[in-house]
Amino acid sequence: MWRSRTNRGGKTVVCIACGSSLSRADAREYDKAGNRWERHGKEFEHLCKGCYRDLCHHPRNELESLLGDIEEHGLSQEEFLRRYLAEVEARYGHLGEQEEHGEHEERER
Structure with a gap:
């Protein structure tokens, strides 16, 4: 049987903004290249939901x-x-x- 995608193996990640540890399911992905939809060959950093909400979501060209x-x-x-x-x-x-x-x-x- 396939595992649920939301479980993500119960992995713990660290928020790059505040340093808090949280479950991967409770984190948001951060792609420093600015395009989290192109996923092949990338390793994402993570943000807690609070820090993610505080981000400026405007394009950051260059x-x-x-x-x-x-x-x-x-x-x-x-x-x-x-x-x-x-x-x-x-x-x-x-x-x-x-x-x-x-x-x-x-x-x-």
């Missing part, structure tokens, strides 16, 4: 590659954030400029 480009072992939080902001500005321009440009376009419509 975010993982950006983070990978600035990530370095032993980097302080301050240095990581400095590199992140610098890389975002280098790739996409200054946020204030984008907001002003968007407002200007709205006024022209």
Whole structure:
């Protein structure tokens, strides 16, 4: 007889956001590539339901590659954030400029 898919063998997983241990059945899958529907050859990380609800569910185009480009072992939080902001500005321009440009376009419509 086949086992129920919801059981998942009673496996315990760890929430990558808060570190709590919970059963796989009570967790939500997190795919850092952003496409959890393409499942072949992937190992998923997991989030508890509370942390999953707190996530921003907007598309995150290029975010993982950006983070990978600035990530370095032993980097302080301050240095990581400095590199992140610098890389975002280098790739996409200054946020204030984008907001002003968007407002200007709205006024022209």
